[in-house]
Amino acid sequence: MVTIQQLREKIANLATQANHLLAEKGDQIWSPEDQAKFDGFTNEINAARQQITNVEKMRELEADKFFQNPAQKKPEDGVEVTALVACALYLRNGMNLSADQAAQIRNVMSTTTGSEGGFTVPTEVASMVIERLKAYGGMREVATVMPTVTGDPMNWPTSDGTGEEGEIVSENAQTNVLDVSFGTVGLPVFNYSSKAVALPLQLIQDSAIDVVTFVVNRLAVRIARIQNRHYTVGTGTGQPLGMLTVAGVGKVAPTGQSLTVTYDDLVDLKHAVNRAYRKGAKYMMNDTTVQGVSKIKDTVGRPIWIPAITEGAPDMLNGHAVTINDDVPVMAANAKSIAFGDFSQYTIRDVKNSTIMRRFDDSAFGLKGQAGFCGWTRSGGNLLEPAAVKVFQNSAT
Template structure:
């Protein structure tokens, strides 16, 4: 981790300690309360910067590790894999900037193969450019870093988009029993299996439009620009469905598939209490509390940060050490801006093991270059397609939600 991130964490920790000292005082003036609010707001700003810095460090480490693993799997050197990656980046940039003709014959042959591979079924015309595996891996990591469900879920990849049945089982009601010597046991209870089906919904990015002058004159790293833009667009489009999707015409959101673990008592349409969080925590079977986390919108988290236990100790603890997450009651917190904020009957907080929520990606991101559509404005457009699905696959209830009161 970079020294900058360490310094930012130390600065953030000092701000939180000072703010708590003010808030825990016996008599707090309005001016002091406003100062404490400013400190906490600054701490939030620092956390956003810390997360970006640490995620960039983690991305570099993950990509370096995947490069070494790929080299070992194929029995080649890391230098060979790096050279392939550089070539793919060069080819993709040539495709983006319209300079394929300037490539060598071998390079043009590879580009032609990728364009043909991306053509629509039954069509001989070029459909787009199938991006290289490294580009796709970087895109998925960038989407994960964007936050929300994907960052907490278990992500799998499949080579095709056919329906993928996922077996489920809940044997928690069956127990072993004691039998006497030479006594036959009771009839056994068979394992009961179920199944959830992961589909492959097609998401499209919308148009990315770039001026012809910029493409021709700039030495800008367009593959990175397009990757980051696509990552954010796909994340913004998919995360609402991973959160509250209906499961029939879109992915099934974890909130949609979850049961209510606790409902706040009457009078708590807009507030969350310490007791409410404790009740939600213990509504989840202990088997699913290992590796569990909270998920809520930032506005909800702001209120949770102010909660204390019966000994007047805050439930919220900031992550001071390298890579440490902020915790509430000892569990890490994921911010998901597509979750409801406190209001009557709203389901505002999720808790449980989100590794039981599966995001299924179909490999083969296709980027299409649109030369004619925006030609009159001297622009070139790009559009991308990604197929994915998500749903909770456990037959039990690994994730539960807290609901606000009706009145």
């Protein structure tokens, strides 16, 4: 079975060949054979990336199956109760512990609502959650993340100065006045839940797996998915305002382009954003959209898509990095399918020490021989400067 590392090496090799072809052709007009060769490279790159996604999905399924195979219990009794050990003890056993262990857990993990048995997770576990949130979706990769001590309502001052300019003043003449226009943007936070995860009780207690990593990853991925969707297309009603919801339309495709975008559209979208926000600006789109956009050529037939050679580096489109976000709609009638701009103007607000985990041992789970787990964290987001991002919208027909 091919490994993820082998697939990544294949992608790097194909990207090197594609870039070599670009450099070799230079300003020459591409022949059909050149085009077919380049398209072959990009098709294989996209296929390899999809295969990596498939392998990662299978790993998640294998992790689920792991719980069907009991292993030996970890010897946790008598171990010094550090933050991670305390979390593991709590996840494995709930509060069915010795008095000494229970006291040590309470010392390490802050109690939230005692009657419900919830704990604010220690810093080490909270860091694991944040890293998992960053790794999923796309918005946290490019947005500005602002931790706040509390979740109190916050209005952020805004001011668009891109249309302002100074003047020349004659000797002994009075300068004119140009007042600055200020506005405010709300940055409320919302209490996100992973929903409860039910796992076999006996296997949790007996398994030799890293229960903290498994449970935290599963809960954090669920929260990451809904947060990324809200940061992208949230309505602002009972959820954050999404980036695509706030950003203005920079280019509407002409009739007949309900499923396509052209090179001219991408250029128009880029220049719909003021130059003040174009330094470091990026494109953002769904991975399905990437497959079509990566084949677009400029006016002399040269590909405008440059695949990344080194792992972790972004692909480049029309001279700008590309962020893949699968919560951006795919191309369809009236869909806002591509965004361009300075995505750091979207601010995600995380409330510090708000990540909570709880184990459930009530009858809803206990009668089935299971334990339930749920995670919560408080967060919100908004595009503080709407002029910084514009979107491409497909035609209605």
